[in-house]
Amino acid sequence: MTDDLKDTTTTEAAAEDWAKLKLPPRLTGLPMPVWITENDGYPHDVRVKVSTLHGGRGSWRTAPPIAVRPQPHExxxxxxxxxxxxxxSRWIDLNRDVILDYWNxxxxxxxxxxxxxxxQP
Structure with a gap:
């Protein structure tokens, strides 16, 4: 695993979501981290979670989910x-294929x- 891409799996979070990836601002161009996940039988369609804190900080648990399809929406x-x-929303549109490929x-x-x-801001 690279230093830039962190698998944020922990024993505590494993039951909630075992396959989430935290993408830091240096990889996305966003001012905050986002998380993408694999589909592990979720009852909902593909989503990303977005930290409300700018910088590299933030918690998966408090990050609001953003739906990817049919278009990004809260x-x-x-x-x-x-x-x-x-x-x-612009970042999701740019990276929709990557997000979906990881989800699938x-x-x-x-x-x-x-x-x-x-x-780009």
Whole structure:
């Protein structure tokens, strides 16, 4: 695993989601980290989680989910500041194929970083 891409699996979080990847700002161009996940039989469609804290900090547990399809939208309206949501939506649009491939298990964590595109502010 690379230093830039962190598998955030812990024993405590394993029951919640064992295959989440934390993508730091240096890989995404976003001002905050985001998490993508594999589909582990979830009852919902593909989502990313977005830290509400700018910088590399943030917690998976408190990060609001953003649905990817049919277009990016907040699961809980107003969970992100409007400017952050616009930027995250642009990042999702740029990286939709990577997010979906990871969700579907077509690629693993090693295949994510080389394909990521950074969003421009």
């Amino acid at each position: 699961i809980v309206p107003g969970s992100l500041p409007a400017a952050d949501f616009v930027l995250v 298990g077509t690629i693993d964590f090693d295949g994510v970083a080389p394909r990521l595109q950074q969003v």
